[in-house]
Amino acid sequence: xxxxxxxxxxxxxxxxxxxxxxxxxxxxxxxxxxxxxxxxxxxxxxxxxxxxxxxxxxxxxxxxxxxxxxxxxxxxxxxxxxxxxxxxxxxxxxxxxxxxxxxxxxxxxxxxxxxxxxxxxxxxxxxxxxxxxxxxxxxxxxxxxxxxxxxxxxxxxxxxxxxxxxxxxxxxxxxxxxxxxxxxxxxxxxxxxxxxxxxxxxxxxxxxxxxxxxxxxxxxxxxxxxxxxxxxxxxxxxxxxxxxxxxxxxxxxxxxxxxxxxxx
Amino acid sequence: xxxxxxxxxxxxxxxxxxxxxxxxxxxxxxxxxxxxxxxxxxxxxxxxxxxxxxxxxxxxxxxxxxxxxxxxxxxxxxxxxxxxxxxxxxxxxxxxxxxxxxxxxxxxxxxxxxxxxxxxxxxxxxxxxxxxxxxxxxxxxxxxxxxxxxxxxxxxxxxxxxxxxxxxxxxxxxxxxxxxxxxxxxxxxxxxxxxxxxxxxxxxxxxxxxxxxxxxxxxxxxxxxxxxxxxxxxxxxxxxxxxxxxxxxxxxxxxxxxxxxxxxxxxxxxxxxxxxxxxxxxxxxxxxxxxxxxxxxxxxxxxxxxxxxxxxxxxxxxxxxxxxxxxxxxxxxxxxxxxxxxxxxxxxxxxxxxxxxxxxxxxxxxxxxxxxxxxxxxxxxxxxxxxxxxxxxxxxxxxxxxxxxxxxxxxxxx
Ligand code: HEM
Numbered sequence: 001x002x003x004x005x006x007x008x009x010x011x012x013x014x015x016x017x018x019x020x021x022x023x024x025x026x027x028x029x030x031x032x033x034x035x036x037x038x039x040x041x042x043x044x045x046x047x048x049x050x051x052x053x054x055x056x057x058x059x060x061x062x063x064x065x066x067x068x069x070x071x072x073x074x075x076x077x078x079x080x081x082x083x084x085x086x087x088x089x090x091x092x093x094x095x096x097x098x099x100x101x102x103x104x105x106x107x108x109x110x111x112x113x114x115x116x117x118x119x120x121x122x123x124x125x126x127x128x129x130x131x132x133x134x135x136x137x138x139x140x141x142x143x144x145x146x147x148x149x150x151x152x153x154x155x156x157x158x159x160x161x162x163x164x165x166x167x168x169x170x171x172x173x174x175x176x177x178x179x180x181x182x183x184x185x186x187x188x189x190x191x192x193x194x195x196x197x198x199x200x201x202x203x204x205x206x207x208x209x210x211x212x213x214x215x216x217x218x219x220x221x222x223x224x225x226x227x228x229x230x231x232x233x234x235x236x237x238x239x240x241x242x243x244x245x246x247x248x249x250x251x252x253x254x255x256x257x258x259x260x261x262x263x264x
Numbered sequence: 265x266x267x268x269x270x271x272x273x274x275x276x277x278x279x280x281x282x283x284x285x286x287x288x289x290x291x292x293x294x295x296x297x298x299x300x301x302x303x304x305x306x307x308x309x310x311x312x313x314x315x316x317x318x319x320x321x322x323x324x325x326x327x328x329x330x331x332x333x334x335x336x337x338x339x340x341x342x343x344x345x346x347x348x349x350x351x352x353x354x355x356x357x358x359x360x361x362x363x364x365x366x367x368x369x370x371x372x373x374x375x376x377x378x379x380x381x382x383x384x385x386x387x388x389x390x391x392x393x394x395x396x397x398x399x400x401x402x403x404x405x406x407x408x409x410x411x412x413x414x415x416x417x418x419x420x421x422x423x424x425x426x427x428x429x430x431x432x433x434x435x436x437x438x439x440x441x442x443x444x445x446x447x448x449x450x451x452x453x454x455x456x457x458x459x460x461x462x463x464x465x466x467x468x469x470x471x472x473x474x475x476x477x478x479x480x481x482x483x484x485x486x487x488x489x490x491x492x493x494x495x496x497x498x499x500x501x502x503x504x505x506x507x508x509x510x511x512x513x514x515x516x517x518x519x520x521x522x523x524x525x526x527x528x529x530x531x532x533x534x535x536x537x538x539x540x541x542x543x544x545x546x547x548x549x550x551x552x553x554x555x556x557x558x559x560x561x562x563x564x565x566x567x568x569x570x571x572x573x574x575x576x577x578x579x580x581x582x583x584x585x586x587x588x589x590x591x592x593x594x595x596x597x598x599x600x601x602x603x604x605x606x607x608x609x610x611x612x613x614x615x616x617x618x619x620x621x622x623x624x625x626x627x628x629x630x631x632x633x634x635x636x637x638x639x640x641x642x643x644x645x646x647x648x649x650x651x652x653x654x655x656x657x658x659x660x661x662x663x664x665x666x667x668x669x670x671x672x673x674x675x676x677x678x
Contacts, residue, residue, distance in 0.1 A: 111496055117476040117584045120608035170667040177662035180418075184652050184659070193609050195438065195620045195640045197648065198429065200367055200380055209359045216352050223345035244363075257366045 008049035009104055015042030016077065016101050020094050032090075036081065039097055043077040046104070050074060059118040062131040065247065066111065069103045071132065075139035076100040083143070089167065095146045126189035134182035140175025141214070141242050144168055148236030151228065161228050168235055169221055176214050183211055194259075202252075203260035206245035213241045280341040285350030292354060292391055296384030300375050305383050311434035312643075318431060322390070326397035333398070343398040351392040358388055389430050396423050414665060418658025424651030432644025439639045440622065443468035443590065452639055463597055464614070466637065470591040473630040475522065475583035477502060478541050478560045482510065482572070483579045491576060499581075502543055512549060513572060519544040522583075524559070526568075531557055537631050540565050541583050547572065563627045583629070589621055590635040606637060617641045 019038030026035055050070055053061045061067040080096030083089055147168040151161050186207065187197040198204060217234060220227070249255050275283050310318060329339040341347045358379055365376050375382045400419040403412055439452030439460055448465040482491040482498035491498040493511055500508045500515075508515040524531040524542040531542035542559040547570065560580040561567030569577040589607035594614050604612040606621040613619075623636035 111494075113496055113499055115479060115499075116501055117479075117586075120585055120587055123587070124609040166668050173662050173665075173667065177659040180655060180659035180662070184656050188649075188652065191645075192611065195611070195618065195622075195638050196436075200362060202363070202366075205359055205362045205367075209356065209363050212352055212356045212359060216349055216356065219345050219349055219352070223349075252364070254364060254366050257368050257371070 008045055008052075009108055012042040012045040012049075012073075013101060013104060015039065015045060016097050020097050020101075023090055023094050036084070039077060039081060039093070042097075043074065043081070046070070046074050046077070053114065057114045057116050059116060060128050060131075061114065062127065063118065063122065064114070065250070066107050067114070068131065068135060068246070069107050071135040072139055072142075073100040073103045073107075075136050076103070076142060079136075079139050079143055083171070087167065091150065092143065092146065092167075095150075096143050099142055099146065121193050124189055124193060126185060126192065130182060130185040130189055133178050133185060137175050137178035137182055138242060138246060140171055140178060141239055144171040144175060145236055145239035147171060148232050148234075148238075151232035152236055155229070155232060161232070165221070165225070165228050165231065165235075169218075172214060172218060172221075172235070176211075176218060179211055179214065183207055201260055202254045202258040203245070203249060206241075206249050210242045210245050213238050278337045278341075279344070280337070281346045282349065284341070285346050285353070288391075289350050289354040289357070292387050293357070293384065296382065296387045297375075299383040299387075304375065305381055305386060307381055308434045310386075310431050315431035315435070319427060322393055322397065322427070325394060326401055329394070329398050330401050333402075339398060342395045343402060348395045348399060351388075351395045354388045355392060358385060386430070389426060393423060393427055396426070411661075411665065414658055414661030417654045417661060421651045421654025421656075421658055425648055425655065426651075428644045428647040428651060432642070432647065435643055437639075437641040441466055441637050441639060443592070443635045443637060444633065445469075445471070448595070462639065465595045466619075467593045467595075468590055468635050469593060469603075471588070471624065471632060471635045472591075473588040473624070473632070474586040475541070475630060476586050477520065477522075478583040479581045480515075480543075480558075480578055481581065482576055483569070484575055485577055486575050502545070514548040515578070516546040516548075517543060518546055518555060526557075526559070526565075531559065538562060538564055538628075541580065542568075543580065545570060545578070547578070562629065562631075585629070588624055588635075590637065592619070592637070594619070616643070 015038050019035045019042065022031060022035035022038060026032065050061060053067075053070075061070065076096050077100045080093040080100075083096075084093040147164060151164045151168065154161050154164060186204075190199070191197040217231070217238060220234075221231060224231075249258070273279075273281075329336065329342070333339050333343060361376065362379055365371075365379075367377060367379060369377065371377050375384070379385055396419060400416060400423055403415055403419070407413060407416060439454055439462065441449050441452045441462075443449050443466060445468050448467045450462055450465045452460045452462050454460065479499050479501055481500075482493075483489070484491050491511075498510050500510070502508075502515075502517045502520060504517060504520070520541075520543045521531055521533045522541050523534050523536075523539040525534040525536055525539050526532075526542070531544070540559045540562050542557060544555060544557050546553060546555045549572070556570045557568060558570045558578060558580050559565070559568040560582050562582070567580065569579045571577050587607065589605050589610075591603075591605050593601060593603050595601045596615060600615070602612070602614050606612050606619050608621050611618045611620045618640050620638040620640070621635070622638045625632035625634055
């Protein structure tokens with residue numbers, strides 16, 4: 001059942017849309033305060049909803065894809081705001097919120113049922129840190145891929161791109177830190193729940209593959225910071241592997257071999 | 265005057281770069297496949313004490329390589345970023361294969377269905393350990409700043425995990441035990457159902473299980489599937505307080521028994537073996553109200569549904585397990601004993617073994633007559649955990665370290 005979700009989502013969406021439009025057209029310092037407040041209001045609305053949902057279903061809403069999408073939207077908007085606060089990238093804020101809107105809309109169009117049942121294997125103090133850390137990592141990597149796309153766009157317009165790639169490096173570094181935490185927390189949890197910290201289950205294979213994808217990127221950037229022409233495409237496309245782990249796996253035949261796919 | 269050939273390096277000419285890395289990785293893939301075909305890796309090839317010697321060998325190799333880094337051009341390349349990216353890339357190729365090819369004996373024969381127990385994997389790990397080892401050692405010997413600590417923490421952590429995880433795997437002992445109430449069991453079986461005499465006896469004192477309240481669905485009896493309503497399945501939870509409104513029907517819960525038996529009139533609360541969850545519900549539709557019992561049934565009792573109209577009924581799902589745990593006593597041959605409860609996500613320790621709750625008789629659910637536990641002994645676990653904590657330290661460094669700055673694209677931060 002959807003506990004008033006549509007109302008909360010609608011309010012968040014309206015705030016976010018209004019904030020994004022204001023950010024696109026506003027020019028003054030006052031405008032900057034207004035669009036940030038609007039976006040923040042949308043984020044708070046969504047946070048309230050997630051909290052309410054958590055209480056209503058008596059378990060952390062982190063089990064189904066729909067539930068993880070909620071957190072993803074939430075973290076995207078937060079990360080957009082934080083990066084704006086630090087580096088004043090307005091386009092990044094708009095795109096991050098845009099992506100958050102898209103994921104919230106998917107939930108709108110594809111509502112799932114929030115059953116209270118949480119299988120024993122998921123009842124662990126690791127559940128919340130593991131999934132939340134992963135959703136933060138995904139949000140950073142999603143934003144980094146936007147940076148990659150933006151870099152490609154600027155490249156084709158012949159504009160200098162060094163700064164954009166450095167922004168990408170910083171976002172990837174933080175995101176990769178969270179990705180590493182997610183991977184290790186997952187292993188520590190698996191030892192408690194299943195007895196083995198790593199069994200090369202399809203979900204683990206995909207998680208490790210995404211991790212390697214960014215590991216390669218970080219080292220490549222470190223070695224050849226001027227090789228932007230290829231790196232920007234790599235950065236823009238690397239996110240596909242992450243999406244494969246998060247989403248795609250459920251649709252691949254190999255998921256039949258996984259104990260970690262909880263969405264039927 | 266610079267000749268063209270002075271500035272353009274040919275493939276294979278030192279210093280090596282990415283192209284050579286590609287060929288090194290390809291060569292390892294090829295060598296691994298050939299080796300695996302001629303002489304397949306056995307699961308216990310690296311079991312103790314072989315893994316200790318291999319470890320000593322790799323560490324020695326790393327130390328010598330580091331000392332000869334100026335003389336041995338190959339090592340200089342190995343410890344450069346193109347060298348490490350080749351190692352990462354080779355690992356990536358193997359992982360990518362596993363991402364699409366099912367890794368299970370059920371999926372087929374041939375080593376592509378068990379890549380991590382092949383020479384390909386061992387050689388890839390060896391390549392990675394060698395490269396990562398020299399890189400890490402070089403940095404350890406020049407730790408000066410905080411960033412060096414972050415670097416060493418991540419790289420050393422990963423090295424330890426990779427080494428202890430792969431070389432330690434053959435030393436892991438893993439057995440299952442099926443426990444019957446009050447019957448001491450001394451035998452465990454492995455994944456091929458071979459029996460093993462364990463160094464201790466385990467007795468099951470009590471098996472307890474809690475279940476979630478079963479869900480209720482509208483089912484179309486002409487098709488046998490759950491009705492969808494507004495794009496969602498018409499499935500809901502029965503709550504004491506709220507009224508469920510679905511497709512013009514209002515469903516209220518009057519009574520719920522997690523365990524009940526039926527006489528010819530009604531269900532009654534019960535603690536008997538094989539009793540079933542049952543609910544008395546009241547359904548209103550177009551001003552008409554009816555009440556009736558429904559039950560999910562179990563392996564021996566038929567379910568009972570509530571008919572809404574000619575084609576649609578309300579049916580109760582089987583309850584899902586909320587917790588299941590076993591109270592056990594362990595007695596070692598030396599006389600030491602331990603009493604404890606094993607629960608999913610809460611194993612107990614006994615003399616180097618970890619004991620997990622894994623299963624029960626799913627046909628009987630809470631009335632299961634046995635409990636399945638898993639016993640695992642992994643002497644390398646503390647080493648792997650040390651690596652994990654170092655890697656976590658490195659991850660925290662990456663998140664919180666000072667970032668490179670750049671010229672902002674627009675207005676400066678207020
Ligand atoms: C947890 C995984 C890893 C992380 C987080 C990581 C991170 C880093 C970072 C941040 C740098 C830049 C150096 C700096 O800024 O001080 C770096 C450099 C480097 N990394 Fe890694 N790395 C990881 C795994 C690996 C692996 C698996 C290899 C090799 C197989 C490797 C080889 C190298 C090399 C060769 C450098 C160049 C630094 C130098 O020349 O001293 N790294 N790594």
